[in-house]
Amino acid sequence: MDVDVAIIGLGPAGLQAAIHAARKKVKVVVLGKSESSALNKAEIENYFGIVSAKGEDLLRIGREQAQRFGASLVEEDVIKLAKEEDVFKIVTETDREVRAKAVILAMGIRRVKLNVPGEKEFLGRGVSYCASCDGGFFRDRAVAVIGEESEAAESAILLTEYASQVYWVHRELKVSPQMLEKASGTKVEMVPGDPARILGEKSVTGLDLKDGRHLDVQGVFVALGAKGSMELALELGILPDPSGKITVDENCRTEMEMVYACGDVTGSPWQLARAVGQGAVAGDNAAKAVRQQEKS
Amino acid sequence: MDELEQIRERKRQEIAASSGADWPSEAVNVNDGNINDFVKRYDVVLIDCWAPWCGPCRMMGPVIDALAKEMQGKVAFGKLNTDENQKTAMRYTIEAIPTLLVFKDGELVDRWVGARPKEDLSRRLQAML
Numbered sequence: 001m002d003v004d005v006a007i008i009g010l011g012p013a014g015l016q017a018a019i020h021a022a023r024k025k026v027k028v029v030v031l032g033k034s035e036s037s038a039l040n041k042a043e044i045e046n047y048f049g050i051v052s053a054k055g056e057d058l059l060r061i062g063r064e065q066a067q068r069f070g071a072s073l074v075e076e077d078v079i080k081l082a083k084e085e086d087v088f089k090i091v092t093e094t095d096r097e098v099r100a101k102a103v104i105l106a107m108g109i110r111r112v113k114l115n116v117p118g119e120k121e122f123l124g125r126g127v128s129y130c131a132s133c134d135g136g137f138f139r140d141r142a143v144a145v146i147g148e149e150s151e152a153a154e155s156a157i158l159l160t161e162y163a164s165q166v167y168w169v170h171r172e173l174k175v176s177p178q179m180l181e182k183a184s185g186t187k188v189e190m191v192p193g194d195p196a197r198i199l200g201e202k203s204v205t206g207l208d209l210k211d212g213r214h215l216d217v218q219g220v221f222v223a224l225g226a227k228g229s230m231e232l233a234l235e236l237g238i239l240p241d242p243s244g245k246i247t248v249d250e251n252c253r254t255e256m257e258m259v260y261a262c263g264d265v266t267g268s269p270w271q272l273a274r275a276v277g278q279g280a281v282a283g284d285n286a287a288k289a290v291r292q293q294e295k296s
Numbered sequence: 297m298d299e300l301e302q303i304r305e306r307k308r309q310e311i312a313a314s315s316g317a318d319w320p321s322e323a324v325n326v327n328d329g330n331i332n333d334f335v336k337r338y339d340v341v342l343i344d345c346w347a348p349w350c351g352p353c354r355m356m357g358p359v360i361d362a363l364a365k366e367m368q369g370k371v372a373f374g375k376l377n378t379d380e381n382q383k384t385a386m387r388y389t390i391e392a393i394p395t396l397l398v399f400k401d402g403e404l405v406d407r408w409v410g411a412r413p414k415e416d417l418s419r420r421l422q423a424m425l
Contacts, residue, residue: 124392124409133350136379137391203389219391234351242355242411 001072001098003027004290006090007283008078008232009106011037012272013263015062016279017104017286022069024287029072029098031090034059036149036225038108038264039272047272058272074098076176077150077226081235088236088258093150093176093226101293102286103236105246105254105261106279109270110228114146118198119222126204131155131221135162143219144169144207145188146195153179155223160186167191167215169207191215229265240265252282258293260286319372323364326374328383336402338372340424342417343397345390347379352411353394359414363421371421400424 004026007014014030022028034040039055047053063073080091081103090098112129113119119127128134131145135158142165145156153175156168168183169191183190193209198220200206207215230244238256240246246261248254254261262278264270319338326334326343335341344360346353364373378385378393388397388404396417398406408420 124395124407125389126391128392129410130350130352130392133347133352134392136347137385203391231351234354239355239358242352242359242413244411 003029003100005102005286006100007104010034013275013279014106015066016276017283018066018071020280020283021287022071026287026290031074081232094178101290102258104282105229106263107229108264110225114222122200122204127220131158135159138163138219140164141218144217145221147223149174150226152223156188251285319369321368323360323373323375328381335399340371341399343374345376345378345395350393355411356394
């Protein structure tokens with residue numbers, strides 16, 4: 001699929017960016033999952049003109065609006081983002097490829113913590129949130145990956161290159177058949193279940209599940225949700241600050257040409273009104289930039 | 297090195313450290329071979345354990361460089377590539393990067409795991425001075 005503007009994130013910032021970009025008559029695709037948006041489970045009562053509304057209703061209406069203006073929606077997680085000469089190449093969890101002239105990062109902020117006993121105590125001593133950073137420390141050791149979505153699948157597959165045993169602990173899986181198939185062709189062992197606590201002394205020695213089962217592991221990789229804006233920015237070579245915030249100018253431009261960011265990932269307050277406002281600015285400017293590029 | 301020479305060397309290092317003349321103004325690349333000397337040379341030392349493929353480590357790079365300038369004379373900063381210096385990584389049981397190891401008077405006194413803002417690091421280090 002070739003488009004002018006690819007927007008990553010199906011929350012309020014991404015959808016507003018899609019509405020504004022599509023109204024400028026450029027070809028727009030929005031990728032992601034609305035259910036991953038923080039708005040999906042929120043009740044809204046501090047947004048201009050709306051006394052009270054359910055976040056999921058606003059998202060549904062926003063998706064319909066974006067489509068009405070001509071944007072295409074692809075409800076899949078993005079697992080790769082790269083720049084190849086003047087084009088951005090995006091790969092989704094179903095191996096779909098999208099090529100875009102401009103990209104808008106609007107994935108919000110990813111929830112990374114599992115919130116089980118032992119998680120905080122053993123951070124850096126067996127507990128990790130980044131398989132690509134820390135996988136190498138677990139050569140020939142047994143590890144568990146916890147998560148239901150694309151980040152967990154990617155992490156589990158990657159860790160098979162290092163670990164002697166990879167357990168993928170999950171509740172209800174929300175990954176594409178393609179990713180599941182990739183994982184099933186490896187030594188990943190599927191473990192349906194709910195983590196209860198991470199055990200250890202100096203470092204991790206095991207993982208207890210709520211149903212009483214125990215896994216002997218030396219590493220626990222928490223990999224919730226999908227790859228976020230911060231990780232995708234890093235793949236492009238854009239450097240967020242250490243809190244994960246992506247710096248943008250008043251036009252929502254990042255440090256890389258034709259890459260924009262909007263919403264929670266650019267800073268606080270993490271509010272619907274700010275996300276929508278920035279979405280409009282990013283969508284407008286990305287569309288304008290594509291038009292200018294065509295002229296030059 | 298005989299005992300007298302060792303005392304002289306220690307004194308030389310103490311004088312250099314107290315005058316601030318020897319304090320690095322940028323993060324120094326340390327390795328398995330010289331990390332022991334480095335952490336003993338200054339009162340407070342922070343070692344940034346990192347690897348080139350680690351995104352959050354890259355995010356920390358500019359923060360460490362800026363703090364090395366700002367805190368010159370108070371804290372010495374080192375960078376240890378864990379991929380090339382696995383002996384040290386194993387010695388300090390590094391299992392996640394970035395990990396920041398903090399030494400005071402040559403002894404490991406704290407370790408902070410994960411990327412964190414400059415202000416947070418600066419506040420934590422000030423508290424150790």
